[in-house]
Amino acid sequence: MAAFPAVLADPALPTLALVGGSGLSAGVVALTLFAAVLHAVWNAVAHGVPDRLVGFALIGTAYVVVGGVAALVLGLPPVAAWPFVLGSAGLHVVYTLLLWASYQLGEFGQVYPVARGTAPWVVAVIEVASGHAVPVVQLVGIAVISVGLISLALDGGRLSRAAMPALGAAVATGVCIAGYTVVDAAAVGTTPVPVYAAWMFLLQGPVMPVVALVRRRRGLVRQPRSMLVAGLAGGVVSLAAYGLVLVAQTSGATAAVAALRETGIVVGAILGTVFLGERFGIGRIAAAAVVAAGIVLVDL
Template sequence: MPVSASIAVPAVVLAAAVLHAVWNAMAHRIPDKLVGFALINCAYTLCAAVLVCLTPFPPPGAWPFLAASAALEVASQLFLLRAYQLGDFGQMYPLARGVAPLLVAVASVTVLGGTLTPLQGTGVLLVSGGLAALALASGGLGRARLPAVGAAVGTGLIIAAYTLVDSAGVRRGGDVLSYVAWLFLCQGPVLPLIALARRRRALLTRMRPVLGTGLAGGVLSMTAYGLVIWAQAHGNVATVAALRETGILIAAVIATVFFREPFGRLRLAAGAVALTGIVLMR
């Protein structure tokens, strides 16, 4: 990797992590999570519809990856919604996001034929372990929490799957912006249609008070994912996947400063472990 790319890729991923944490905080403020996700996906659809008019049409080789990734993206949102309905945000989100880096690291080596240095491998393990500890710091995982934990872990599995699909697909898609635009255009209408089927006439009423927040969150989310896709096209897949999870640390700071949620010594220790892993990967 050229020196300029070795600097740009981590910087871009960390910027995406900040945006990801911010839009999740915005989504967390919306009481009806299904309505919030529907608005976010409306923003996906509108932005993507403009972008597909400005970018080249993806080549045939990219379409199987686009279709698979769009389906996985929708599935991950549904699993995450379920996790949020059953469990606490501060526990479910770190657990969902912390599972993915380790799985991506293993699959990138065993399936995609990639390589990790011993330090990078140790870093991925530390980031995953630190983020999992952040989840446990929010409370125990008793029997009553198992359905929520299952949904969160399922989200992590799907995140790992679409990360690998996108890392391969974007290399066949040629133009990164075109790949992102068509990906979001394919997945964007699904959640709004599900929300319409479930909320029916009440949907518009519930959307009005949070319209700006939901749409802005969607724009930030799409921007963050586009930055990650670019990084995957120019950097190590497992390292990118682990670095993007630092958004959980940023989200913890946002929760402490803006939501007045306690950070605690265990969370500080878990954050230190994750940050150590980031340094090793870098």
């Protein structure tokens, strides 16, 4: 089971060997926590912009620009890495479309923790179902995550029909996260991490701008400056969050970094309550904390 929780550091983390019992320095803890906050922030930005399609298109534009420059500087990945690069980029495209759908359909403080919490839950359950020996503490972690996800689904004490599409999209997003993290884990050793990341972002980046162009046409260029700034800044923050986690991963304590990284689930619930004015704030924050605690147990 240990190798599977180690691939749950998000997104696209190819340096994923589990080093049991490795301690974290104060600097690595700070980097990881900051990355967790940044990840929640860029997702909150993507949800909070008035036109979410344009917001995701601008985030994708930032990916193309930064990934393109990095790809020019770093060069092509080796031939052996291309199946992983293409597979990861394709799964990231599906992930982005599902995440956009989730944010169109539901409130941030609910769907963000569900999407983030579903990924480690899916991988862990698959491991149990495949007959591998699973330590008791990790079984407890699966149960704790399940309780947290159910609590988020039963927001306000009931599962309403209106919430089903958003929750379904969020769960599908989490399944996609599990898929691309497994692909990224398999890419270890095929190419340097910066090269892998540059091409993965470059290849996935154009999709949302193209979708926005087809759907908005001329209206795409007539956006308020504030939305342009927010969308592009969201893309840069997303890339920064990814880079900081990569730096933290060089400590060797991959599982510990992965677990600490998921504190962003709680941050997301807080952002939805405080800045996006969503209901059921305390309940969602508590449920998100339960999910994060379960992920920590699964990663032990």
